[in-house]
Amino acid sequence: MGSPVTRPPAPTLECGRDLLALVEQVTEELPPADPEHQASCPYCQDALARLRADSGALRELAAEPVRVPRDLSGRLVAGLRGGGRSIVVAAAPGGRDSVAEAVVCRLARLAALAVQGVHQASAVVVHRDAGITLDLHVTAELDRSLPDLATQLREAVTHAVARSSGVRVTAVDVTVDDVV
Numbered sequence: 001m002g003s004p005v006t007r008p009p010a011p012t013l014e015c016g017r018d019l020l021a022l023v024e025q026v027t028e029e030l031p032p033a034d035p036e037h038q039a040s041c042p043y044c045q046d047a048l049a050r051l052r053a054d055s056g057a058l059r060e061l062a063a064e065p066v067r068v069p070r071d072l073s074g075r076l077v078a079g080l081r082g083g084g085r086s087i088v089v090a091a092a093p094g095g096r097d098s099v100a101e102a103v104v105c106r107l108a109r110l111a112a113l114a115v116q117g118v119h120q121a122s123a124v125v126v127h128r129d130a131g132i133t134l135d136l137h138v139t140a141e142l143d144r145s146l147p148d149l150a151t152q153l154r155e156a157v158t159h160a161v162a163r164s165s166g167v168r169v170t171a172v173d174v175t176v177d178d179v180v
């Protein structure tokens, strides 16, 4: 501790609860991990209200009949709890809002999977001087025009990430890894 190069901790609420667990609770419609605390905690209530207000589009995406491995969210949460990097969304005298890169990647994946003709998708955040670039890899249907698909993916991903996380993605590099 005290090292200037420690990784940022996973985002937590003022009550100490894991913000990402609440994100999962809302997007995956999971039961609360600690219902008694949550019911009486103003920080949790406030965070849940904001997540729910923001998550309509996300849940629509999540409800799409896409082929997402069942253990994906578990692996994602494990990755998040392992401590990933985070992106500052807003900085003001009252505090700083950050979102984990893994959350941005998840939003990008879900948005990409909701695009017709996309069978698999994965996203990685790449930091560049001018902004945030996402490296998006997809498996697509053969009959899609790949330039059209890339354009559609860029729009869908940029919009979904901005809407749900507040992170402004400046570029999306699309790679089609495979076709089916």
Ligand SMILES: [Zn+2]
Pocket (backbone or CB within 6 Å): 013, 015, 016, 017, 037, 038, 041, 042, 043, 044, 045
């Ligand atoms: Zn709480």
